[in-house]
Amino acid sequence: MRKTEVSGKLVEGTDPHFKWSHSYSSVFYSKVPYDPTGPMAWFQNYDVEVRDRVKAVSAKEGVPVSVQWSTSGYFYPIQIAQFALSHYSKHFTEIGAEKPRETVYFDGEDKQGSWKIPDSAHVERLYDAVSSNHYVEFNVKAKENADLSLEPSSDLILKLDLYSASNTSIFVKLEDRGKPYYLVYTTALEDVIRVEDNRVIYGMGRESEGKWIRFVRDLGKDLQKGYAPPNLNPSSGARNKSNASHRKKIKFKRTALKPIMLSIRGQGKLDNVTLVSSGHMETFFTAADWFVKVQDRKGGWSVPVQRRMANGALKLEPGWYSAMAQGQALSVLARAYHSSGEQKYADAAGSGLDLFGVPSGSGGVRAEFLGKFAWFEEYPTTPSSFVLNGFMYALMGLYDAAEILPEPAASRASRLYKEGMDSLKAMLPLFDTGSGSVYDLRHMTLAESGVPPNLARWDYHATHINQLLLLGSVDPDPGVLNSVAKRWIGYMSGKRAPHN
Amino acid sequence: MRKTEVSGKLVEGTDPHFKWSHSYSSVFYSKVPYDPTGPMAWFQNYDVEVRDRVKAVSAKEGVPVSVQWSTSGYFYPIQIAQFALSHYSKHFTEIGAEKPRETVYFDGEDKQGSWKIPDSAHVERLYDAVSSNHYVEFNVKAKENADLSLEPSSDLILKLDLYSASNTSIFVKLEDRGKPYYLVYTTALEDVIRVEDNRVIYGMGRESEGKWIRFVRDLGKDLQKGYAPPNLNPSSGARNKSNASHRKKIKFKRTALKPIMLSIRGQGKLDNVTLVSSGHMETFFTAADWFVKVQDRKGGWSVPVQRRMANGALKLEPGWYSAMAQGQALSVLARAYHSSGEQKYADAAGSGLDLFGVPSGSGGVRAEFLGKFAWFEEYPTTPSSFVLNGFMYALMGLYDAAEILPEPAASRASRLYKEGMDSLKAMLPLFDTGSGSVYDLRHMTLAESGVPPNLARWDYHATHINQLLLLGSVDPDPGVLNSVAKRWIGYMSGKRAPHN
Ligand SMILES: [Ca+2]
Ligand SMILES: [Ca+2]
Numbered sequence A, B: 001m002r003k004t005e006v007s008g009k010l011v012e013g014t015d016p017h018f019k020w021s022h023s024y025s026s027v028f029y030s031k032v033p034y035d036p037t038g039p040m041a042w043f044q045n046y047d048v049e050v051r052d053r054v055k056a057v058s059a060k061e062g063v064p065v066s067v068q069w070s071t072s073g074y075f076y077p078i079q080i081a082q083f084a085l086s087h088y089s090k091h092f093t094e095i096g097a098e099k100p101r102e103t104v105y106f107d108g109e110d111k112q113g114s115w116k117i118p119d120s121a122h123v124e125r126l127y128d129a130v131s132s133n134h135y136v137e138f139n140v141k142a143k144e145n146a147d148l149s150l151e152p153s154s155d156l157i158l159k160l161d162l163y164s165a166s167n168t169s170i171f172v173k174l175e176d177r178g179k180p181y182y183l184v185y186t187t188a189l190e191d192v193i194r195v196e197d198n199r200v201i202y203g204m205g206r207e208s209e210g211k212w213i214r215f216v217r218d219l220g221k222d223l224q225k226g227y228a229p230p231n232l233n234p235s236s237g238a239r240n241k242s243n244a245s246h247r248k249k250i251k252f253k254r255t256a257l258k259p260i261m262l263s264i265r266g267q268g269k270l271d272n273v274t275l276v277s278s279g280h281m282e283t284f285f286t287a288a289d290w291f292v293k294v295q296d297r298k299g300g301w302s303v304p305v306q307r308r309m310a311n312g313a314l315k316l317e318p319g320w321y322s323a324m325a326q327g328q329a330l331s332v333l334a335r336a337y338h339s340s341g342e343q344k345y346a347d348a349a350g351s352g353l354d355l356f357g358v359p360s361g362s363g364g365v366r367a368e369f370l371g372k373f374a375w376f377e378e379y380p381t382t383p384s385s386f387v388l389n390g391f392m393y394a395l396m397g398l399y400d401a402a403e404i405l406p407e408p409a410a411s412r413a414s415r416l417y418k419e420g421m422d423s424l425k426a427m428l429p430l431f432d433t434g435s436g437s438v439y440d441l442r443h444m445t446l447a448e449s450g451v452p453p454n455l456a457r458w459d460y461h462a463t464h465i466n467q468l469l470l471l472g473s474v475d476p477d478p479g480v481l482n483s484v485a486k487r488w489i490g491y492m493s494g495k496r497a498p499h500n
Helices: A004-012 A018-023 A077-095 A219-226 A280-294 A323-340 A343-352 A388-404 A409-431 A458-473 A479-492 B004-012 B018-023 B077-093 B219-227 B280-294 B323-340 B343-352 B388-404 B409-431 B458-473 B479-492
Strands: A054-057 A064-066 A102-106 A122-128 A133-140 A146-149 A157-176 A179-186 A193-196 A199-203 A212-218 A257-276 A307-309 A314-316 A366-369 A373-376 B054-057 B064-066 B102-106 B122-128 B133-140 B146-149 B157-176 B179-186 B193-196 B199-203 B212-218 B257-276 B307-309 B314-316 B366-369 B373-376
Touching (some): A054 A219, A064 A077, A077 A280, A077 A323, A102 A146, A157 A219, A179 A212, A193 A219, A199 A219, A280 A323, A280 A343, A323 A343, A323 A373, A373 A388, A373 A409, A388 A458, A409 A479, A458 A479, B077 B323, B157 B219, B179 B212, B179 B219, B199 B219, B212 B219, B212 B280, B219 B257, B280 B343, B323 B343, B323 B373, B323 B388, B343 B409, B373 B388, B388 B409, B409 B458, B409 B479
Antiparallel strands (some): A054 A064, A102 A257, A146 A257, A157 A212, A157 A257, A193 A199, A307 A314, A366 A373, B054 B064, B157 B179, B157 B212, B157 B257, B193 B199, B307 B314, B366 B373
């Protein structure tokens, strides 16, 4: 996992998320062992959709679009899994057992809402006998709107059910201390996000038409993303010259934002317009469903962009698989199965194990260290790169799968997990520099090219520690994990291994 | 190889050999490839017999006695090999093609010498018809001496042939700017060295009696050793309370020392009393002969003291073999064979290869890294320790043997050398911390005990670099060796590997 946005920001020194970035370098101690049905590690601290490298949360798929290695944007399974897991974790840590505050503005049944409908528009309440449900059907001309008053609310999670028929748009008017902004979700736009003056437009695309969709949006984050465009990686030479980089940056205060009105335009059907204080589980399942939907025949979630490491000495062509992506998807799907009991999640997770058995040289994610130790590669390069943090994330996913999935997937996952843990315990010292850790073993596999050790910067070093503590908390024989973690914690405060 | 005396001295800050010690941290560049018939590496810079850890050069064997891990003193083959190789190397670098200055004071032929013989003594010139040689036979009572004037000379290497019959003693009177000191070499003492006022007494022991011995001593160093007693390792708790530690320390200026007189006492025979400016090759062959003489049935030169590492987690019981000892002995014996053509040296070297094939768990010196790479262990511990510098010294010895020895030993050595070089090239990155090097891989083999990386202090780090440069100079494919050496040189001036 790379987090270049953090260091980039640290260098610039003006990052509004500095405190959050800084928390990457924190060691998270836990008094209880890791529970694969509970929060995922320390991911409740993540705000994935806010990250620079996230273009926006797609209105087509409900999951973030990455611009990390391609400015045109793509679905990066690791980022999506972390998005899912952060929401799953926040569900536990933010609200605990309390139910989120919820206000229904229209459901076609008790709540008919306060509408303002132009004369030219057709808006009609209909009944579906099969589901015993009322909803509204609408046909509103371009440049006109049918408006539903939301009464100023401080709850920013919008949920609704939408059937887009043609040129369907949802407008949400928000006020920031009296100043109006508009969020637009429209099938007339294929782009992920576009900003025009005080309007932030999310493209749902034509493919969203012709079906009912459960629509869940964080209005605060959706608005903010329009005015904090991704700061594209300068080193890639891809700093974009589009309007995004010249756009005015605004930092909104979430508590100052008030949704005022929801408007509809075009043709479609609408039901259950609701504002809630928190919608983490809906967001989580949206992402879990994405993993079920896009999984390919190999059980994989491939990465559609090229990945270059070590100045191009290591290269992965578009379509590569990542053991970290597979592993984090397992963490998502196992939790989705645990929470819902739906077999589709267990099935997808089971298939997700397949690539752990396929060598990296044959399109899988499995490397071997000196022919002896199996290693699940975040980046299955040739030669192998042995990235430590990605491997441990993969192990955490295998652990989750082994603990939660039904048989035979649980046993398969358990075997892979044990195999990986044996490797981890044996090879962990190779990552210890005596004053820090190395990110990978490229200096070994690329020794002939004179590649130096790739020292882990402190946020990765802290991640290594946190992963070791977590894996150690559920290991029957955690000696090596704990003693290395303890030593590595010491390095963060300037301690060094002794010299002779 | 351990050199604790250096750091001990550095801590005290009063080491008269500081400059020499400091040279341990130097990188020695060479414009020409390493030549196994020439100087051994940078060993011309070594003054082994001056080291704290050397009790003295034994008058019984002509080789140094170590007190490194045992205050009672023992023959440490690595130290003896370095003693031999330093003299071999100085022979080339100090005098080049020039012959040392030599003054014969008595040879029984032309040079009868200027003797002063007490009345009670019997001193007679005799002739051995077999060797066509005259010598002197003597019988001098206790407390009397037969004196041979040496005329004040600045040459401090004493050579003579001696047949000790009973209670035989050689006295040498030296003056340091007029102040007299006596060196005594006597079969009446078994101890290595003893100091009484202005007399430094070396024990030749009873075993020296009854045979002709070629006796070569550095009078300057022999005297100095009496007044700069070994500074025993405080951490071992063995700091001795004997007179040695209370003895007055004197730093002699070599050029101020003048041999005045040689005296004989007891019964024996004497010939060829000579002072020379330099006797490196004689000293070298004395040590080479020691290796031939004491080699055991396994072809080994075992170490007769216990060795503990990693706070006792690694332990070798007395009688262990060291790949470094075997390798450095090969460097000695190959050169002795090259210089003399004598088969006994080639035979001993050939037998010295045997232990390289014996696993360290079975009393040999051969370890394996993850069952894949052979490693010749300086300390063949269980689990393995993988000490880098000792391994590279072993490789240098194998190279010397492969280049110099006759068949079949050359081919055997060559195979072992190539096997070891493959391991070195593959494993070298494991010793790279990104800002220095580790001394061994104990943190890997003892990971379960929580053992941290054993960072190499700078003199070892410099040794690693010098060994890599040397091995690289004769390697057909030195890429890894040279690139690592270059990076490690950078670390010495504060450079670090990049972090991500
Ligand atoms: Ca309804
Ligand atoms: Ca003679």
